[in-house]
Amino acid sequence: MPVTPPIRHLHPGAWWLWALGLATAASRTTNPFLLLLIAAVAGFVVAARRTDAPWARAYGAFLKLGLVVLGIRMLFFVVLGGDVPGTHVLITLPQLPLPHWAQGVRIGGPITLEGLLFALYQAMMLAVLLACIGAANALANPARLLRSLPGALYEAGVAVVVALTFAPNLVADVQRLRAARRLRGRTERGARALLTVGIPVLESALERSVSLAAAMDTRGFGRTADVPAAVRRTTAALTLAGLLGVCVAVYGLLGADGTAWALPLLALGTLAAVAGLALGGRRAVRSRYRPDPWGLREWLVAGSGAAVAAVMVTLGPGYTDALNPPVVPLAVPLLPLLPALAIAVGLLPALAAPLPPRAAPPSTTARSSGPKDSR
Amino acid sequence: MITFEQVSVTYQDAAAPALSGLDLTVPEGELCLLVGPSGAGKSTLLGAVSGLVPHFTGGVLRGRVTVAGRDTRTHRPRDLADVVGTVGQDPLGHFVTDTVEDELAYGMESLGLPPEVMRRRVEETLDLLGLAELRDRPLATLSGGQQQRVAIGSVLTVQPKVLVLDEPTSALDPGAAEEVLAVLQRLVHDLGTTVLLAEHRLERVLQYADQVILLPGDGRPPVLGGPAEVMAVSPVHPPVVALGRAAGWTPLPLSVRDARRRAAPLRALLAGRTPAAAPLPSTAAAPVATVAALAVRRGAVDALRRVDLALRPGEVVALMGRNGSGKSTLLGSLVGLHAPTGGRIDVGGLTPHRVRPVQLLPLVGLVPQEPRDLLYCDTVRAECAAADQDTGSPAGTCRALVERLLPGIPGTTHPRDLSEGQRLTLALAVILTARPALILLDEPTRGLDYAAKARLVEILRELAAEGHAVLLATHDVELAAELAHRTVILAEGEIVADGPTPEVVVSSPAFAPQVAKVLNPEPWLTVSQVAAALAAPANETANETANGTANESEPEPEVAP
Numbered sequence: 001m002p003v004t005p006p007i008r009h010l011h012p013g014a015w016w017l018w019a020l021g022l023a024t025a026a027s028r029t030t031n032p033f034l035l036l037l038i039a040a041v042a043g044f045v046v047a048a049r050r051t052d053a054p055w056a057r058a059y060g061a062f063l064k065l066g067l068v069v070l071g072i073r074m075l076f077f078v079v080l081g082g083d084v085p086g087t088h089v090l091i092t093l094p095q096l097p098l099p100h101w102a103q104g105v106r107i108g109g110p111i112t113l114e115g116l117l118f119a120l121y122q123a124m125m126l127a128v129l130l131a132c133i134g135a136a137n138a139l140a141n142p143a144r145l146l147r148s149l150p151g152a153l154y155e156a157g158v159a160v161v162v163a164l165t166f167a168p169n170l171v172a173d174v175q176r177l178r179a180a181r182r183l184r185g186r187t188e189r190g191a192r193a194l195l196t197v198g199i200p201v202l203e204s205a206l207e208r209s210v211s212l213a214a215a216m217d218t219r220g221f222g223r224t225a226d227v228p229a230a231v232r233r234t235t236a237a238l239t240l241a242g243l244l245g246v247c248v249a250v251y252g253l254l255g256a257d258g259t260a261w262a263l264p265l266l267a268l269g270t271l272a273a274v275a276g277l278a279l280g281g282r283r284a285v286r287s288r289y290r291p292d293p294w295g296l297r298e299w300l301v302a303g304s305g306a307a308v309a310a311v312m313v314t315l316g317p318g319y320t321d322a323l324n325p326p327v328v329p330l331a332v333p334l335l336p337l338l339p340a341l342a343i344a345v346g347l348l349p350a351l352a353a354p355l356p357p358r359a360a361p362p363s364t365t366a367r368s369s370g371p372k373d374s375r
Numbered sequence: 376m377i378t379f380e381q382v383s384v385t386y387q388d389a390a391a392p393a394l395s396g397l398d399l400t401v402p403e404g405e406l407c408l409l410v411g412p413s414g415a416g417k418s419t420l421l422g423a424v425s426g427l428v429p430h431f432t433g434g435v436l437r438g439r440v441t442v443a444g445r446d447t448r449t450h451r452p453r454d455l456a457d458v459v460g461t462v463g464q465d466p467l468g469h470f471v472t473d474t475v476e477d478e479l480a481y482g483m484e485s486l487g488l489p490p491e492v493m494r495r496r497v498e499e500t501l502d503l504l505g506l507a508e509l510r511d512r513p514l515a516t517l518s519g520g521q522q523q524r525v526a527i528g529s530v531l532t533v534q535p536k537v538l539v540l541d542e543p544t545s546a547l548d549p550g551a552a553e554e555v556l557a558v559l560q561r562l563v564h565d566l567g568t569t570v571l572l573a574e575h576r577l578e579r580v581l582q583y584a585d586q587v588i589l590l591p592g593d594g595r596p597p598v599l600g601g602p603a604e605v606m607a608v609s610p611v612h613p614p615v616v617a618l619g620r621a622a623g624w625t626p627l628p629l630s631v632r633d634a635r636r637r638a639a640p641l642r643a644l645l646a647g648r649t650p651a652a653a654p655l656p657s658t659a660a661a662p663v664a665t666v667a668a669l670a671v672r673r674g675a676v677d678a679l680r681r682v683d684l685a686l687r688p689g690e691v692v693a694l695m696g697r698n699g700s701g702k703s704t705l706l707g708s709l710v711g712l713h714a715p716t717g718g719r720i721d722v723g724g725l726t727p728h729r730v731r732p733v734q735l736l737p738l739v740g741l742v743p744q745e746p747r748d749l750l751y752c753d754t755v756r757a758e759c760a761a762a763d764q765d766t767g768s769p770a771g772t773c774r775a776l777v778e779r780l781l782p783g784i785p786g787t788t789h790p791r792d793l794s795e796g797q798r799l800t801l802a803l804a805v806i807l808t809a810r811p812a813l814i815l816l817d818e819p820t821r822g823l824d825y826a827a828k829a830r831l832v833e834i835l836r837e838l839a840a841e842g843h844a845v846l847l848a849t850h851d852v853e854l855a856a857e858l859a860h861r862t863v864i865l866a867e868g869e870i871v872a873d874g875p876t877p878e879v880v881v882s883s884p885a886f887a888p889q890v891a892k893v894l895n896p897e898p899w900l901t902v903s904q905v906a907a908a909l910a911a912p913a914n915e916t917a918n919e920t921a922n923g924t925a926n927e928s929e930p931e932p933e934v935a936p
Contacts (some may be wrong), residue, residue, distance in 0.1 A: 053513050143473055180711050180748035183741050184805070196751045213467040218425050219471070219530065220456030220485035285487035289480035290494065334920035355512050362914070371850045 005297075006354045010049075012140030013148055014298040014351075018045075019136035020347050021305025026128040026311040029323040030121040033335040034343065037129045041346040042135040043127075048350040050138045051357075061132020066127030073123035078111060084327060086112025114327040121325075150294060152235070152280025158221070162212065169208060175202045194352030227283045235283075245269025297352050304348035311342035376402040376537055376569040377424055382438035384419050384428055391594070393419040393720035397438070399588060399599055401571060403536070406563045408584035408602070410611050412824045413794050415592030417573040419541050423630040424571060425461040426452035427764040443536050457486055460530025464542040464822075466522040467514075475517075475525055476501075476510045496532045498748075504528045504558055519698040527558060537569045538562065544579055545821055548697040548850045549885045552579050559583065575824050576611035581606070582630035603627050611684045611825045614853055614889040617902040621909060630704050633891040641905075645897050650904040655860055655875075656689035656839070663723060663812040663844045664709060664739065665690055671704050678704040679868040681718070686813060686844045691835060693859035693876065694848040695886055701868040702848035703744070706815045709846075710741045715888060723812060736766050740806035742799065747790065749802045755793075756786030766809035776804040780834055784891025800834070807838075814838060816847040820854050827852060828933025834860050856880060856888035856900040876900065 019042070050056045078093070095108040146157035152190075177197045216222075246269035252262030302354045315338060316323060325333035378551045379399045385392040394416040401407045409417050417484060422428035426447045429436045432920075440447045443458040452459075463469055472478045479500055483493045495618045501507040509517065514525065523543055530538065540559075544552035558585050560567040574580045581587075587605040589598040598605055603626040616632050619627040620933060623642050628634035632690050662685040672680040679701045686692060694702050707713045708720055711727030720727055723738035743749060752758040759773035766772075777784060783798045799819060805816065816835075828851075835845055835858060849855060855862055862879040864872040864886065872879045878899050880886045891900050899905050 009536045063502070141473070143477075162471075176743075176745075177748055179707070180743055181711065182732045183710060183743065183749060184762070185809070187732055200748070200751055207700075208468060211465070212465065212471070214431050214452075215461070215463065215469040216471055217431060217452040218427060218456060218459065218461040219482045220453050221471075223453050223456070223485060223487075286484050287487045287490060287493070289477070289484055289490065289497070291490075359719055 005352075006210070007357050009144065009292060009356060010140075010301060010349075010353045011148070011191045011292040011294050011298045012145035013292075014294070014301040014353075015140035016136045016145060017302035018305030018349055019132045019139075021302075021307070021309040022135075022343075023307035025131050025343060025346075026125060027054060028312045028316055029339070030125055031323055031325055031333050031336070031339075032121055032124055034339055035121075035124045037335075037343050038126045038346070039131050040176070041343055042132050044347060045350045045353075046135045046138050049208060049356060051355050053141065055141055056138045059134045062130050062137065063262060066130040066134075068122040069130065070120075070127045072128065073119055074116075077115065077119035079107060080104050081109050081115065084112065084115040086114030086328065088113035088330060090116065095179075099312060114330060117150070118327045118332075121327075142336045144292065147288065150277045150281055151284035151286060152239075152277045154284060154286060155222070158216075162209070166209075170201060170205055173204050177201060180348035192271075207333035223285050224283050225285050231279060231282065233277040237276075238272050239280065240268045242273025242276055254368050257363070262272065275352075297354055300352040301349040304345050304352070308342055308346045312339060315339055315342070376403040376405075376443060377571065378439075378441050379420075379423070380439040382423065382436065382440055384416070384423060384434055384436050386432070386434040389434075394423070394436075394590075395594065397597055399597070401569060401586065404567040405802065406570045406572065407560065407586045407588060408577075408580055408607060409571060409588050409590065410577060411590035412592050412611060412826055413796065413822075415590040416586075417590055418541055418874055419570065420588075420590070421461075421541050421573055423447065424537065424539050425459045426450060426455045427461070435445075444786055447836065453729075456482065456535075457533055458535055459537045459539060460527075460533065461537035462523075462526045462530055462540045462541070462543060464545060466519075466526035467521065469526045469529070470514050470522075473515070474510075475512055477526055478514060478529045479506075479532050482529060486532075488531055493532075500528045500532050503531070503561070518551065519547050520554050523547060523551070523555050524526060524558060525533040531562070532567075534566075535568070537571065540570065540572045542574055542822070545575060546818075549579075549852060550697055552576075552850075555584060557581060574823065575611075576851070577611065578615065581613055581616070582633075584629075602629050614902050615893065618890055618905060621902055621906045622705065631889055631892045634889075638893050642894055642897055645894065645899065645905070645908060647852060650877075650899050650910060651907060656687055658687065660688050661738075662686055665721045666705075666709070666718070667721075668716050668718035669705075669708060669720060670714045671708055671713050672703075673704060673713065677868055678681070678713075679708070682865075682868070682870055684863065684870065684873070686846055688812065688839055688842045688844050690837050690861060691839045691845040691847070691859050692861045692863060693855035694846060694863050694865065695855060696848070696865035697851070698850075702865055703817055705797075705865070706741055706817050706848055708845070709813070710739055710816060711735060712832040733765070736809035736811065738811055739813040740809065740811035740813065742802045742806055742819065744817040744821065746799045746802035749805055750790040750798070753789055754786060755784055755788050755790060757807075758790060758801065759786075763804040768808050773804055773808040775805050777801060780804050791901060794827070795822040796824070796830065798821070799827075799831065803834070803880040811843070813844045813846065816845070816849075818849055819847060820849060820851045828854065847882065852886050852888050853879065855886070856891065857903075862886070 022038055022042055026035060029035065046059050089110045089112050092110040093108040095106060097104060098107065146160060149157045174197060177200055181193070181197065190354065229362055245265050248268055249262045249266035253266065312323075319336055319339060322336035323339065325331070379397045380523060382397040383392045397420070400762075402408070409420060411417055419428055422432060423436065423440050424442055428434065430451050436448070442455060445455060445458065449457065465728065470478055470548055471481050476497060476537050479497045480493050483496065501510055502640065504527065506521070506524060506528060509521060509525075514522065517525065527538070527540075528541070538559075543555055548554065556579065559570055559572070563570055572580060581602055584602045587600065587602045589609050591598065598608060606612050606627050606629065615629070615631060616627050619637075624637050628637055664686045666682055666684040669679055669682040670677065682705060694705065696702055704713060708715060709727060710724060711730070711732065714728045722735065725734065725738065727739070750758055752761055755777065756774070757778060760770070762768075763770050764771040774786070780803065781797055784793070784797065790801060793801060819831060823831065832854070835847075839845055847854075847859070859876045861873070862876045863870055864879065865884070877900055880888065880897065880900070881891045881898055887895070888900055890902055890905060893896040894905070
């Protein structure tokens with residue numbers, strides 16, 4: 001491998017596979033050290049390979065979201081307690097007496113260290129999952145990923161892209177209208193403020209959507225080739241049945257039972273869905289500009305994520321206690337060597353992925369000041 | 376290339392048709408300019424060419440529109456996408472993807488062009504429009520002129536035979552507008568593209584037009600012809616045409632260069648005389664607002680650095696500068712929308728961002744760039760009542776202002792149904808309800824036709840005469856020349872010029888109005904000054920007081936061709 005990686009975009013699919021691999025690994029363990037290690041690996045790769053594009057800021061937002069989830073989980077534990085039998089009582093909150101039909105629910109009461117740790121480990125897992133998804137968002141432009149969708153799914157992809165741009169525009173509108181309220185000397189908050197700002201915001205969002213729809217129409221969006229009705233119906237049937245099959249199979253795979261029937265069903269469903277998409281592609285006349293190539297580096301990045309996931313899944317049965325450290329009796333969890341090494345494989349993209357092209361610093365003529373850039 | 380045969384368009388629930396009995400032909404390779412007052416049906420005509428009218432907008436189209444031989448009745452906009460490229464006023468509303476290169480390729484992808492062709496055309500278009508350095512940039516980070524060029528490029532890549540543009544330069548500073556127009560001219564000259572263009576700011580585009588279509592509105596028939604003949608009868612015309620009319624030149628000059636070659640006798644006639652100076656407000660009065668060493672940082676950008684400014688009662692000040700130079704930030708800081716990172720703002724003894732907004736109302740009021748943001752009721756009457764309540768004024772104050780500024784608007788009208796000019800005036804009335812000593816306007820003439828602009832000039836003059844200080848941020852050099860006592864030019868957040876308007880704008884190539892360019896080095900700025908000088912005997916001119924209300928841009932009675 002050359003010392004300086006080339007400068008280009010990595011296929012967004014590779015980033016997503018890598019991140020999903022890390023997320024799968026995280027979902028297999030509640031060991032806080034392993035979870036922190038996974039978060040650190042994802043964070044390191046993001047720091048090494050993220051761009052300065054607006055969507056790259058998603059990582060910070062996902063990290064904050066993870067912390068919020070952690071906080072909420074802990075709050076729920078403190079208020080509702082847990083069902084972990086613990087002996088180390090930290091503090092006893094006043095317990096709310098509940099009627100007998102609410103048996104099994106308790107509000108307040110003793111808080112044990114064991115329960116607290118259990119809740120913390122669980123919440124950490126969720127937060128690390130979010131961090132992995134955030135890493136994928138920061139590293140791969142969601143719009144680029146959607147461009148790699150098969151032709152038949154393209155229109156759905158555009159809808160998602162438009163929806164993705166909708167949110168930031170909405171935020172900008174709210175800010176603008178809040179400023180305008182200030183200009184009229186109004187400061188009240190709450191429902192009334194929301195009402196006066198909300199309706200114009202929705203109005204302008206709607207107008208923007210209509211003007212975008214008009215622009216897309218004049219630019220040839222939705223041009224389709226003529227396809228016989230029979231082919232159209234077959235396409236729909238194949239795609240629907242295939243996706244349904246995949247869903248059911250994944251459900252079976254995630255649950256402990258049903259591994260016997262789930263794998264063949266998954267294969268069958270995938271096959272049907274792929275056939276449906278391929279048929280559906282006949283209707284689309286579009287072509288693709290500079291599709292992202294899938295080369296050695298993509299294999300390495302996606303493979304490293306898959307490897308982490310695979311090792312963690314296969315190690316699962318042998319390392320039950322190390323991966324999911326019991327909280328009763330209380331003990332400091334260990335850092336198992338083999339899983340930790342496996343997770344470290346996830347660092348590979350920090351070396352293997354090409355450097356993203358850095359946009360030139362925003363020119364001074366950029367409309368970066370003034371509320372007008374929000375429209 | 377484009378033909379209209381007896382075309383009438385009637386929208387649903389509309390009392391009168393938006394267009395009626397229109398016959399016209401635009402030959403291949405011409406740059407055709409569409410002019411007319413607001414509401415005359417310009418956008419409808421453009422929409423009919425791209426097929427959006429009636430396929431997307433609804434309504435009934437009678438007659439026949441063909442573009443490159445395709446009847447729009449049987450072709451939807453998407454079926455015309457390979458022959459007509461449409462660019463609207465707001466480029467951000469046009470973008471589907473998020474980077475420059477993807478945006479350029481989007482139209483071609485929709486048409487299913489082979490990848491090699493797409494690759495080649497994207498590179499060609501990047502070079503043609505001078506966008507090569509921006510190819511990987513996210514669209515949201517581009518300047519207004521760059522965005523407009525990308526929008527034009529994004530429809531050019533499919534190599535349409537016809538390009539339809541609705542006010543492509545109205546949001547741009549003079550420099551960026553030049554960039555965009557240079558591109559259009561290149562398309563017409565080098566590629567033979569037919570361009571159909573609607574624009575209110577005729578002073579920017581008239582000189583490039585091969586043909587002009589005038590839609591006079593009010594049900595009068597459209598006028599078609601060469602730019603000079605149409606301008607001779609047009610109620611909307613740029614200052615250079617008004618100057619030609621005042622000086623009695625035939626044929627009328629269309630560009631500054633035409634006029635300059637014709638203007639030697641006029642310059643000689645005016646030499647040694649000075650324009651009747653507008654009565655300057657006294658500088659003795661205490662300023663209504665002062666800004667000292669103001670610095671504002673927005674995100675990672677230093678939007679303003681060390682700005683000093685004082686605004687006195689009765690003074691109209693124009694704030695100019697390219698897009699992103701900090702004009703809006705300065706206005707926002709004066710009403711407390713942005714907290715300064717350094718320096719001091721004093722508005723009537725208060726620091727705007729520290730006080731409750733309601734305390735600022737009698738001191739300073741801002742009409743934002745989009746006046747609609749200020750309005751949130753569903754009738755004019757409710758809007759006025761809300762304004763009275765917000766400001767604690769006696770009931771009926773705002774309504775009386777609306778009656779004065781905008782006579783004859785029924786109280787039950789929805790603000791959305793007003794024209795751009797009427798909406799701006801309503802927002803101004805709402806702000807004026809508290810009688811603020813300082814009135815700020817952000818880009819007030821965007822989307823206004825000449826008549827609405829003339830009305831705005833009149834209103835602002837009256838307000839200044841009553842002792843209000845007015846600060847307007849604008850790209851409209853003609854407006855500044857007409858109205859402003861003082862002009863301040865901002866660049867990169869710093870004041871680079873601040874002085875009486877004639878001194879500041881006459882020498883500046885970007886900010887000089889057309890009359891100043893024609894009569895340079897004589898210090899004349901507006902047609903009304905020249906007309907007054909021509910009407911008065913030579914020895915009296917210097918003593919004559921300014922004619923405050925005469926205005927070259929007021930619609931003149933139509934002369935039969």
